[in-house]
Structure formats: structure tokens, C-alpha cells
Amino acid sequence: MATDISDSPxxxxxxxxxxSRCTYHEAKSMDESPHIHRKVEPKPKIMPNILNNIGNTxxxxxxxxxxxxxxxxxxxxxxxxxxxxxxxxxxxxxRMVQDAEDKGILKPGDVLIEPTSGNTxxxxxxxxxxxxxxxxxxxxxxxxxxxxxVLRALGAEIVxxxxxxxxxxxxxxxxxxxxxxxxxxxxxxxDQYRNASNPLAHYDCTAEEILIACDNKIDxxxxxxxxxxxxxxxxxxxxxxxxNCKIIGVDPDGSxxxxxxxxxxxxxxxxxxxxxxxxxxxxxxxxxFVDKWYKSSDKPSFTMARRLIREEGLLCGGSSGSAMYxxxxxxxxxxxxxxxxxxxxxxxxxxxxxxxxxxxDWMSQRDFLEVEKQIEPPNDWRNEASSQSRCKLFLxxxxxxxxxxxxxxxxSFDICNYFQYFDFYPLTGTCAKWWNLNxxxxxxxxxxxxxxxxxxxxxxxxxxKEGFDQVPVVNDAGDILGMVTVGNMMAQxxxxxxxxxxxxxxEELCHRAHIFYQHVCPQEYSLSEY
Numbered sequence: 001m002a003t004d005i006s007d008s009p010x011x012x013x014x015x016x017x018x019x020s021r022c023t024y025h026e027a028k029s030m031d032e033s034p035h036i037h038r039k040v041e042p043k044p045k046i047m048p049n050i051l052n053n054i055g056n057t058x059x060x061x062x063x064x065x066x067x068x069x070x071x072x073x074x075x076x077x078x079x080x081x082x083x084x085x086x087x088x089x090x091x092x093x094x095r096m097v098q099d100a101e102d103k104g105i106l107k108p109g110d111v112l113i114e115p116t117s118g119n120t121x122x123x124x125x126x127x128x129x130x131x132x133x134x135x136x137x138x139x140x141x142x143x144x145x146x147x148x149x150v151l152r153a154l155g156a157e158i159v160x161x162x163x164x165x166x167x168x169x170x171x172x173x174x175x176x177x178x179x180x181x182x183x184x185x186x187x188x189x190x191d192q193y194r195n196a197s198n199p200l201a202h203y204d205c206t207a208e209e210i211l212i213a214c215d216n217k218i219d220x221x222x223x224x225x226x227x228x229x230x231x232x233x234x235x236x237x238x239x240x241x242x243x244n245c246k247i248i249g250v251d252p253d254g255s256x257x258x259x260x261x262x263x264x265x266x267x268x269x270x271x272x273x274x275x276x277x278x279x280x281x282x283x284x285x286x287x288x289f290v291d292k293w294y295k296s297s298d299k300p301s302f303t304m305a306r307r308l309i310r311e312e313g314l315l316c317g318g319s320s321g322s323a324m325y326x327x328x329x330x331x332x333x334x335x336x337x338x339x340x341x342x343x344x345x346x347x348x349x350x351x352x353x354x355x356x357x358x359x360x361d362w363m364s365q366r367d368f369l370e371v372e373k374q375i376e377p378p379n380d381w382r383n384e385a386s387s388q389s390r391c392k393l394f395l396x397x398x399x400x401x402x403x404x405x406x407x408x409x410x411x412s413f414d415i416c417n418y419f420q421y422f423d424f425y426p427l428t429g430t431c432a433k434w435w436n437l438n439x440x441x442x443x444x445x446x447x448x449x450x451x452x453x454x455x456x457x458x459x460x461x462x463x464x465k466e467g468f469d470q471v472p473v474v475n476d477a478g479d480i481l482g483m484v485t486v487g488n489m490m491a492q493x494x495x496x497x498x499x500x501x502x503x504x505x506x507e508e509l510c511h512r513a514h515i516f517y518q519h520v521c522p523q524e525y526s527l528s529e530y
Contacts, residue, residue, distance in 0.1 A: 008105050008188055013178045016167065016193030017280040035200055036099050040208050049130050053084040054094050054123075055205050059213045059343070062324075064311040069328050073219070073336035077308075077324070078210060081316055081349030085119075085126045086150075087275075088206070088230055088347045089192075093123020095201035096190040097131065111136065111187035113180050115173040117226070117275050118147035119348055120192050125154035136184075138177040140165075141469075141487045143274055146352045160487050163270070167280050192227050193282040202233025210234070210343055211241055218242050220334065220342040222327040224250040224276045224296075224319050225257045228285020230345060235289035246334055249290040250326045252277040252301075257285065258293035272298045272356070272366065273318040275347060294329060296322040299368045302357040309350065309358075317353050320346035449474045452481065456489050 030037060043056050062075040080088035100106040111134045114124050121137035128135035135156040139147070142163040151158055159180070165172040170179070174193075181189050192198050210218065221238055223231045235247045251258035254268035255277025271277065273296070281287075298318075305321025308314045327344040336342060356362050363369040449472045450459055463471060463486060470485035 010100070010105065010188035010190055011181060013181065013189065014194060016174060016191070016282055018194075018283050020283050020286065022196060022286075035196055036102055037200070038095075038098075038204050040205050040212070050084045051094055051127060051130055054090045055083070056209060057082045059210065060312075060314065062312055062344075065307055065324070065328075068311075071328055071331050071336075072338040073331055073340040073342055075327060075331065076214075076341065076343045077312075077314060077320075078206070078343055078345045079314060079316075080206075080345060080347050081320075081351075083123075085122045086349040086351050087119040087122065087317075088345065089116075089119035089275075090123040090126065091201040091206060092192060092195075092198045092229055093120055093125075094127050096192070096195050096197040097124070097127045097133075099197045099200075100188070100190060106133070106188065107186075108132065109186060110134075111184055113138065113177050113184070113187050113189050114192065115139070115177040115189070116192065118143040118151070118352065119275055120227075121156065122147065122150055122154070124190070125151050125156040128156070129154045136177075136180060136187075138173040138180070140173050141485075142270075144352050144356055146354055150352070162487055167278065192229065193284060195284065198227060198229030198284045199233035199236070199286070202230050203237045204233075206230070206345075207234040207237035211237070214341060214343070216241055217341060218245045218343055219336060219340040220246040220248060220327075220330060222248040222250060222323050222330060222342065222344045224323045224345065224347060225255075225285065226276050226278070226319075226347075227282045228257065228287070229282075230347070231290070232284060232286040234345070236286070239289045246291045246330075247289050248326065248330045249287070249293045250276070250296050250323050251293060252296050252298075252322065255279070257281060257287070258295060259287055259290070263293060263295055266295075268297075273301050273322055274352070275317070276319045276322060292330070292333075294326040296326055298366070300325045302363065302368050303370055305350075305357055308346075314346065315350040316346045317348040317350060318357050319348065321357075323347070447472065450484070451475065459484065460486060460489070 040055070044052060047053060058079050060077045060079055062077055065071075066073075066075050080091075083090035085093070097106065097112070106112075112124055112128050113136045114121055115138045116124075118137075118139050121135075121139060125135045125137065127133075135154075136159065137151050137156045138159045138161060140163045141160045148158055148160075159173075159176055161173045161176050162171055165175070167174050169175055177189055181187050190197075210221070218238065221234060223234055225231050231247075231249055238245050238247065249258065251264075252271045252273055253266045254271045256264045256279055257277060258264055276296075301318050301322040303321065304325040305316055305318050308316050308320060308324060314320070323344050323346060327342055331342050350358055357368070360369060448462070448466055448468060450462070452473055452475070459471065463469065469487075470483055473481045473484050475481055
């Protein structure tokens with residue numbers, strides 16, 4: 001048992017991409033395992049605390065989507081968003097804390113630091129809130145503000161890092177977490193990328209729950225790859241109990257986890273789906289049990305996620321869409337028939353993405369929004385459009401018009417063919433088609449800008465007040481010098497160990513290379529506290 005902080009293995013940082021030395025899969029019995037194992041426990045009628053609501057998530061049959069897509073086999077969704085924190089990562093957040101406590105590594109007053117895409121951070125922050133640990137989460141700026149808000153509500157301190165930074169860069173979420181751990185006393189990085197508790201949580205519980213619910217009769221399991229812990233844990237257990245079951249791995253374009261390596265050759269360097277894929281192979285990711293890999297992309301993933309919400313009532317995130325989209329492909333490719341069964345892991349909920357793929361605006365801006373096939377407007381629409389009571393609306397955009405038609409007709413169609421049924425009255429009061437108007441007719445307000453002499457403190461206050469993550473820097477003549485974002489300011493602060501102050505002005509940052517963003521208040525987080 002560890003008795004001194006220097007004995008903590010979580011303070012001896014190692015690269016997250018080193019090959020695993022785990023020989024657990026070679027053990028002949030559970031007694032030979034060097035790890036702590038836990039059994040699936042039924043949920044008590046009255047829970048001692050909310051952590052007891054992690055695990056035992058429902059397995060739900062997919063009905064309408066499979067019928068529409070001609071899938072004859074049974075498709076079941078393992079709805080991990082029913083965990084207390086809303087994602088599959090609640091399991092490993094709690095498990096890593098429990099195992100560290102049982103080994104005597106974590107003690108009251110210790111600090112938990114974790115580099116994460118957000119969901120593991122929420123799971124850890126949830127455990128920390130209940131158990132009384134201080135929690136610092138380091139996450140890339142790509143991750144949604146909903147995750148940031150939930151983490152803050154749970155009392156976690158947040159540091160955002162540039163999405164573009166490679167995993168081994170000092171500015172990456174992994175590099176920044178390492179530096180914080182070295183500087184903060186009694187702190188630990190439980191390290192989901194290397195911690196055996198990550199796959200063990202799924203080997204012991206998630207996979208076991210699936211096997212129990214299906215009476216050990218499973219023909220295919222489809223799992224997205226993030227750290228690879230979910231994939232590794234479930235695949236190992238399913239392979240032991242159902243050796244003929246096909247394990248399907250899902251990896252997004254732009255990630256390098258899929259095999260063979262030729263699958264990962266892509267011009268894609270950024271993808272919108274969160275929580276899956278990496279630019280390295282995490283230590284806990286054991287890919288040998290995967291029968292076939294599929295690459296996923298943003299548009300089909302988000303479209304399927306929205307279908308799961310609309311057609312099945314499953315309020316899930318984008319990575320759930322990735323898994324389900326691939327699952328339907330795999331069921332066809334492997335020829336699964338009626339009487340066979342496919343289980344799909346749905347990792348997290350829509351709560352984290354209310355302003356992302358749930359939003360028509362967000363989807364349409366990225367050309368992800370699919371419009372149903374053109375339909376003829378009903379006769380009463382035509383009659384009303386030709387009468388003297390024709391609509392007199394000023395519609396500044398085509399998307400708004402499509403939404404209006406959806407309200408009236410219940411369906412979307414190509415409104416461009418029906419613009420003749422409307423008069424558009426712009427703000428000037430004259431009749432004109434909206435596409436002929438000047439942009440000035442929209443009465444847009446002047447853009448928010450700052451000058452190089454504005455302090456970082458003042459800029460962060462301004463961004464927080466106006467609800468922006470970035471702001472252009474202009475000189476006295478109005479020429480744009482660059483773009484300053486909150487993430488770069490915090491990256492520079494962490495790197496130089498200097499606080500945002502009136503003496504540290506944006507002019508200093510403007511002479512440096514890339515500028516990223518981070519939405520955090522300097523009063524809330526400062527290195528001087530440590």
C-alpha cells in the first residue's frame with residue numbers, strides 16, 4: 001500500500017502511446033490477475049449517493065431505423081448516456097478513483113488532474129464532487145461549451161488547450177496536465193490512456209451487463225475507439241464468452257487507431273465528432289480482438305445521431321451516430337439475418353451538444369443538414385399565395401424560409417422553386433427579393449475588436465461579457481493585425497507561468513505565432529494559487 005505521495009504511480013508520468021506490457025489476457029484464471037476486479041451489482045432501491053447510478057445501463061431495441069434501412073437482424077443499443085454523468089466515461093472515472101483509493105494512493109485533500117476530451121473529466125469531476133477531491137480538467141478547445149459548463153457546475157477547474165497541438169506537444173492537453181501535476185502538491189494524473197482500470201471497468205461490468213441481458217447470445221458488437229478502453233474491455237470479455245461474435249471498431253477519418261494502417265491515410269486533419277479517435281495509439285488500446293475496422297465521417301454520424309433522436313427517442317451524441325451508422329453497414333456487410341443480434345455502444349447524451357448537431361444552424365453552416373426530397377406544396381398553399389393576403393415577410397436567409405415551410409407543411413422542401421408565392425418587404429419598406437438586398441439592410445452591429453494595448457484581463461472580461469471566444473486585434477487605422485483567442489492566452493500563461501495582468505498585454509501575444517482560444521476567467525484559475 002502506498003503511504004507517501006512519492007510512491008504514487010500517477011505522479012510518474014509516461015508517454016500515453018507506449019506499448020502495453022499488460023499480460024492479463026494470458027492469465028488462465030481470475031486468481032492469476034494482478035488487478036482488482038469488481039462484480040456487476042444490482043442498483044439499490046435507495047442509493048447511498050449518485051455514484052451508485054453508474055452502470056447497469058439499459059439495452060434498447062432499435063425499431064424504426066432498422067425497418068427503414070432494411071436490417072433484418074436485431075439491433076440493440078447499449079445506452080451509456082443513462083449513467084449519472086451522461087456518458088460511458090463515468091464508469092472509468094469512478095473505477096480509476098475507486099482502485100486508487102483501494103490501493104492507498106488517493107487520500108483526502110489530494111488533487112485529481114486529467115487530460116480529457118470532456119466526458120472522462122465529467123466522470124472524474126462527478127466522483128471528485130461526491131468524494132471531496134479537488135479536480136482540474138485539461139481539455140482541447142474543440143470540445144463543447146456544454147461540457148465546460150457541466151464541469152464548472154461540478155466544481156472542476158478547467159484549462160483549455162489548442163486542438164491543433166499534437167499529443168506530445170507541451171501545449172497539448174496531455175502536456176499541460178503533466179506540467180500542472182509537476183507543480184501542484186499532492187496531485188495525481190490517473191491517466192485514462194495508461195490506467196488498467198479503464199478497460200477493466202468495461203471487462204468487469206459493461207461487457208458482463210451485455211452478456212447477462214443477451215443470455216450470452218451475441219453475433220456482433222460495434223464500439224467506437226477513443227482511448228480504446230471501452231473497446232478493449234468489452235472485446236476481451238465478449239471474445240472469451242462468445243468467440244464467434246464479430247467485434248467491429250469505429251474510428252473517425254483523421255484518426256490513426258484503425259487497422260490496417262492504410263485505412264488511416266486521409267487529408268482530414270479535423271473532425272467535429274467528439275470523444276473518438278486520436279493521433280496516437282493509447283497504451284490501453286488493444287486492437288487484436290477487432291475483426292474489422294470502419295472509418296466514420298462527420299455528416300453521416302450527425303445525421304444518424306439526429307435520426308436516433310427523432311425516430312427512436314434516444315437522446316444521444318454524435319459518436320453514437322458514428323457507431324450506429326457503422327453498425328448498419330456492418331450488419332449488411334456480414335450478412336446478419338433475422339434471429340441474429342448486433343449490440344451497439346452509444347457513448348454519451350445530447351446534453352453535451354445542444355448548440356452543436358442538435359442545432360439546424362450549426363448543421364447547415366457545416367453543410368451537414370440534410371433536406372428531404374422536394375414535395376409539391378398543397379393547393380391551399382398555392383391559393384393563399386395567389387390571393388391578396390400574400391405573406392409580406394422579410395426573410396434574410398434561405399434556411400429560415402425552409403424552417404417556416406416546415407412549420408406550415410410539416411415537411412421540408414426546396415423553397416427556391418416557390419419564392420414567387422411571396423413578396424419580401426425589407427427594412428426599407430420597399431418590395432424586393434431578399435437576395436437583391438445589400439448586406440447593409442441587415443443592420444448588423446459593428447464587430448467587436450480590441451487594440452494591441454488592451455490588457456488580457458480586460459479582453460477576457462470583454463469576451464465573457466459578450467459571449468465570444470475570440471476577437472480581432474486592430475491598429476489605430478483599423479487594419480487587422482491578427483486574431484486573439486482565449487485558448488492561446490492561457491497556453492502562453494501556462495507556458496511562461498505568468499498571470500494575466502495589466503502589465504501583460506495582447507501586444508506581446510500578437511508577435512507570437514498561432515493564437516488559439518480558451519473560455520476561462522483569470523480570477524477563476526491562476527498558477528499563483530499553486
